[in-house]
Amino acid sequence: MTAYVHSSYVLPRERPRTLREMLDNEMVRSVKLVCERPGSTQEDVEKAAREAYRAIQMMLAES
DSSP: OOOOOOTTOOOOSSOOOSHHHHHHHHHIIIIIHHHHSTTOOHHHHHHHHHHHHHHHHHHHHHO
16 A cells, blocks of 8 residues: 655654654654555554554643
8 A cells, every 4th residue: 555645744854843843753753654665554554643643642741
């Protein structure tokens, strides 16, 4: 399964400065990698999205 992820979602070379950058980075680390992996299924993408959502919830709770 191949999913489209906007090309602006790239990992910055420097430490994230804003919560938005932290959230974008979490999506890149988890969901984008699964979408680009050959042989990924819809279930793989959904699982990665759920895990990213949980991580984002924790980041927001800490902020």
